[in-house]
Amino acid sequence: xxxxxxxxxxxxxxxxxxxxxxxxxxxxxxxxxxxxxxxxxxxxxxxxxxxxxxxxxxxxxxxxxxxxxxxxxxxxxxxxxxxxxxxxxxxxxxxxxxxxxxxxxxxxxxxxxxxxxxxxxxxxxxxxxxxxxxxxxxxxxxxxxxxxxxxxxxxxxxxxxxxxxxxxxxxxxxxxxxxxxxxxxxxxxxxxxxxxxxxxxxxxxxxxxxxxxxxxxxxxxxxxxxxxxxxxxxxxxxxxxxxxxxxxxxxxxxxxxxxxxxxxxxxxxxxxxxxxxxxxxxxxxxxxxxxxxxxxxxxxxxxxxxxxxxxxxxxxxxxxxxxxxxxxxxxxxxxxxxxxxxxxxxxxxxxxxxxxxxxxxxxxxxxxxxxxxxxxxxxxxxxxxxxxxxxxxxxxxxxxxxxxxxxxxxxxxxxxxxxxxxxxxxxxxxxxxxxxxxxxxxxxxxxxxxxxxxxxxxxxxxxxxxxxxxxxxxxxxxxxxxxxxxxxxxxxxxxxxxxxxxxxxxxxxxxxxxxxxxxxxxxxxxxxxxx
Numbered sequence: 001x002x003x004x005x006x007x008x009x010x011x012x013x014x015x016x017x018x019x020x021x022x023x024x025x026x027x028x029x030x031x032x033x034x035x036x037x038x039x040x041x042x043x044x045x046x047x048x049x050x051x052x053x054x055x056x057x058x059x060x061x062x063x064x065x066x067x068x069x070x071x072x073x074x075x076x077x078x079x080x081x082x083x084x085x086x087x088x089x090x091x092x093x094x095x096x097x098x099x100x101x102x103x104x105x106x107x108x109x110x111x112x113x114x115x116x117x118x119x120x121x122x123x124x125x126x127x128x129x130x131x132x133x134x135x136x137x138x139x140x141x142x143x144x145x146x147x148x149x150x151x152x153x154x155x156x157x158x159x160x161x162x163x164x165x166x167x168x169x170x171x172x173x174x175x176x177x178x179x180x181x182x183x184x185x186x187x188x189x190x191x192x193x194x195x196x197x198x199x200x201x202x203x204x205x206x207x208x209x210x211x212x213x214x215x216x217x218x219x220x221x222x223x224x225x226x227x228x229x230x231x232x233x234x235x236x237x238x239x240x241x242x243x244x245x246x247x248x249x250x251x252x253x254x255x256x257x258x259x260x261x262x263x264x265x266x267x268x269x270x271x272x273x274x275x276x277x278x279x280x281x282x283x284x285x286x287x288x289x290x291x292x293x294x295x296x297x298x299x300x301x302x303x304x305x306x307x308x309x310x311x312x313x314x315x316x317x318x319x320x321x322x323x324x325x326x327x328x329x330x331x332x333x334x335x336x337x338x339x340x341x342x343x344x345x346x347x348x349x350x351x352x353x354x355x356x357x358x359x360x361x362x363x364x365x366x367x368x369x370x371x372x373x374x375x376x377x378x379x380x381x382x383x384x385x386x387x388x389x390x391x392x393x394x395x396x397x398x399x400x401x402x403x404x405x406x407x408x409x410x411x412x413x414x415x416x417x418x419x420x421x422x423x424x425x426x427x428x429x430x431x432x433x434x435x436x437x438x439x440x441x442x443x444x445x446x447x448x449x450x451x452x453x454x455x456x457x458x459x460x461x462x463x464x465x466x467x468x469x470x471x472x473x474x475x476x477x478x479x480x481x482x483x484x485x486x487x488x489x490x491x492x493x494x495x496x497x498x499x500x501x502x503x504x505x506x507x508x509x510x511x512x513x514x515x516x517x518x519x520x521x522x523x524x525x526x527x528x529x530x531x
Contacts, residue, residue, distance in 0.1 A: 073313035076321045081226045082308065083325030084332065085386035087118075087301045089379040090232045091336040091356065096294045098351040100287040102258035103341045110333045113295045114326075116487040121302040121451070122326045123474050123484060124458045126319045129306030130471040135417070136397025137306040137390075138454040143401065144465070145457035149518045152403045154453040155394060156514045161447040162304075162391045167428040169384035170206040207428045210381060214388050214421050216414050229328075232379035235360060235372040236336040239343075242364050249342035258285030259348050276500035289441075292495040296444050298333065302326065303454055304390035307397065315471040392420030441499060445507045448492045455485035 074082075097106040132140040136155060143151025243249050282288065305322045312318040340359045350358075357376070361369030396417035399408030408419045461468060462481035474484060496503075 073317070074308055074311040074321075075313075076317050076324065077226060079305070079308060079312060079317070079321030080324035080328060081229050082386045082389065083302065083305050083322060084229065084328045085379070085382045086304045086390055087325070088298060088329040088332055089383040090332050090376075091236065091340075092232075092376045092379055093298060093353075094294070094333065094337055095351045095353055095355045096290050097298075098341070099348060100290040100294070102285065102348050103254060103256040105258070105284075105286055105291070107254055107334075107337055107341065109291070109295050110298075110330075110337060113299055113491070114330045116491045117296065117299040118302065118326055118329065120484050120488050121300065122305075122322055124455065125303045125306050126322050126472045127470055127474050128454075128458060128461070129309045129322075130315050130318060131468055132306070133310040134397050134400070135307050135310060135393040136401055136403075137394055138303050138450065138457070139394065139398055139401070139403070141457040141461065142453045145460040146453075148401075148403070149522065150453060151401070152398070152518055152521065153514050154450050155398045155403060156517065157446045157450040157453075157510065159391055159394055160510065161443045161450070162387055162394075163424055163427040165443050166384055166387040166391065166424060169380040169387070170203045170210075170428065174202055204429050206381075207425055210384050211388065211421050211425050214385060214392065215412055215416050215418070228378050228382040232375045232382065233332065235368060235375050236339070238368060239360055239363055239372075240335065240339045242368075243339050243343040248363060249339065250345075251342060253342050253345065254338065276498070276503070278498045288494075289498040289500075292491070292498060293441055293444055296448070296491070296495055297440055299329070300447065300451070301390075303451065304387075304394075307390050307393040311393075319472050388421065388424050391424050392417045395420035395423060441503050442506050444495065445499065445503050446510055448496065449507070449511070452489065452492060455489060458485060 094106070094110070097109055101109065128141045129137070132144070134140040136151075138158065139151045139155040142154040276289075278288075302322070302325075305318075305325070309318045312321065336356075340356060343363050344359050346355070346359075354373070354376075357369045357373045360372040395404060395408050396411070396419075398404045399406060399419075408417070408423075410418055412418045459482050462478040466478055474481075476484060
């Protein structure tokens with residue numbers, strides 16, 4: 001059972017290395033936390049003597065130790081780039097925001113919504129991620145606040161959303177390759193790789209190759225992502241230089257409002273046709289459902305950084321990498337968006353998916369357009385790597401907390417969670433046939449529910465467990481802690497209100513399935529205890 005309040009206050013015990021152990025979870029797993037009197041430069045990775053002995057055995061290729069010594073700790077910039085690609089990956093995908101709201105409100109959204117979504121989520125992740133340095137990430141926070149059942153439900157919702165999301169990226173890469181082929185040869189036959197068995201084969205091959213890089217370790221993923229980040233953002237650097245140097249930016253275009261209140265024809269998919277409580281809601285000429293979903297999709301997932309907290313060398317590396325990643329995300333949207341909108345005179349209706357490539361052609365020529373499309377494809381691959389890493393480490397953390405079978409705790413000789421990576425491969429390849437264009441709302445809904453659980457855990461732990469060691473602490477009183485998560489909570493509520501009935505049905509089904517799994521786990525635990 002969960003420890004009582006008196007147990008929570010008295011169960012901190014000193015360890016041999018001077019650290020303290022915070023209250024145990026419902027499974028009796030102690031979260032190792034850093035005492036305030038120690039320097040924040042204290043290493044996070046503290047391999048046990050048992051692990052060192054085990055790893056010295058030549059026959060030991062896999063290890064179940066929660067924190068084995070990896071080839072090298074995750075550096076600040078490697079973590080920052082992984083976060084950048086987990087959340088964003090660059091301005092690719094901002095077109096629906098312009099199409100649904102026009103130039104001015106799209107730009108305003110990417111300036112205002114970071115204060116609603118990004119900053120609060122990053123602050124909460126910095127505080128609780130430094131307190132609960134565990135690969136399960138937000139699952140540990142929710143379990144400590146509300147018990148093991150809610151912790152499992154949080155991890156279940158988060159992993160379903162993340163794994164399904166990750167299946168999008170190989171398909172998107174093939175779309176970008178097809179765009180390059182069409183632009184270079186104007187040969188529709190070249191795009192046959194996007195359909196049928198050829199596409200499935202390419203998706204499977206891409207997935208296996210990228211999964212192998214994940215298997216080799218986070219340091220390789222981080223270094224690869226840094227190179228990819230330079231490649232992905234380079235066309236926008238060139239676009240900015242050409243636009244400013246050539247005097248092509250017209251600031252008045254930034255202020256262009258939605259062209260009219262008639263949104264018919266802006267979207268030809270379920271954003272416009274599916275019914276819901278307020279699915280057709282418009283105000284000020286903005287089609288709110290695609291607008292809010294696009295903002296949420298582009299500006300969230302900072303909580304995934306907590307899955308890597310124990311893989312960094314110290315608390316400062318973790319928090320610095322997190323906030324550097326936050327800065328890169330915001331800048332990576334605003335500057336390219338200002339340049340692309342200011343340097344061209346396109347109608348709101350022209351901003352279809354992939355339109356940034358057309359903008360690059362108009363400003364710099366066909367070579368820049370092809371470069372932009374290629375960079376978009378490479379960016380998708382980096383997002384795949386970052387998402388797969390976060391999902392795999394989360395499954396490993398859940399296994400360490402006995403939410404999943406012990407086999408998910410096993411690490412490869414490179415220190416990576418083997419079974420978590422394999423589970424991701426299975427989901428991605430099995431979805432190689434699917435069209436994910438209309439699934440974004442469904443992914444957003446599941447992820448939003450897991451975020452709400454994490455925000456609630458943050459508030460409760462501030463009010464009910466003030467003695468919890470927090471190496472990084474948001475400078476706000478415990479009583480006012482709810483103000484930190486109020487803006488993103490209201491944003492999520494608004495997004496859910498304008499969703500369609502498919503989202504409500506899908507989310508209800510997901511919750512019922514998750515609740516059923518929780519019930520079965522509780523019954524099995526009770527039967528074991530009786531025996």
